[in-house]
Amino acid sequence: MNEFLRMGGDGAYVWSAYGVTLAVLLLNIWWARRRHRSALERARASARDERVSKRPTVRQIE
């Protein structure tokens, strides 16, 4: 197992290359999730705003 992690003495290079790659993939997944969620949140907020603006106000009744 130790021999596997050492990678013939170049373990630091091999494992950081694989580590960077994994980090980039996870970052991309997280970005996409966050963007989808915040876009839905904004759509919800704008739907709410529209309902509020359609409610009759005092000025409209006057």
Add this chain to the structure above:
Amino acid sequence: MRLPRWFHLLGSPPFVYALAGKVAPWLGAVTCVLLAVGSYWGLVVAPPDRVQGEVYRVLFIHPQIAYVSVMAYVVMAVAASIGYVWRLKLAHAVATTAAPIGASFTACALATGSLWGRPTWGTYWQWTDPRIMSETLLLFLFLGYLALRAAFEDRDKADRVSAILAVVGVVDVPIIHYSVIWWNSLHQGPSIMKLDKPSIAPEMLTPFLIMVVAFTACFYWLLLNGLRGEIVERERDTRWIRQLVEGTRG
């Protein structure tokens, strides 16, 4: 000529949003399985290289990521030009989604290459290497595309202007590919994508190709995931998004 129905459906945001939601989990599963199998095969099963020893195992991620970074650019440029010519908003959405994914893959290709270069070539970076330079240019094209978009308040204008940059930047794609043939490079010439038999041992070729498919699937998985968010953002004030968010509020 009458176009088939599915062709029209591909221009419909609600249809594509739902389709992406159905296909993405499958692509995600395929990606995870292939990445796991390919990594295990490449890191554990494949024998050490006769010249490079163990450090050559970066071979199972670095070329694949670099290849996907170029593919991401082509997808972005093709989508942007379709959006420009046919004024198809969904195509612009695809281009916008591909850009940050492509930028991150390009940065990752440069980083893994640099980590591989140090123990094998004795340097992290070589300013005169044509492959490194053309790939660095690709990173700046992605970043330039994103920065240009961010400079416009109006999304339609951002779509059209950034599409021109994306299409012009395609010149870099053949330069990246032929850089190792045209100029002296630390990089080796083509060893897989050539007409002759690949010059790589079969025990190494299998995990190499598994990882090619894995990273390609990974890109399209990320693209579909990102596209869903992008569609919601662009269609925010349409009726179907209204219904969607009212329905999911529960």
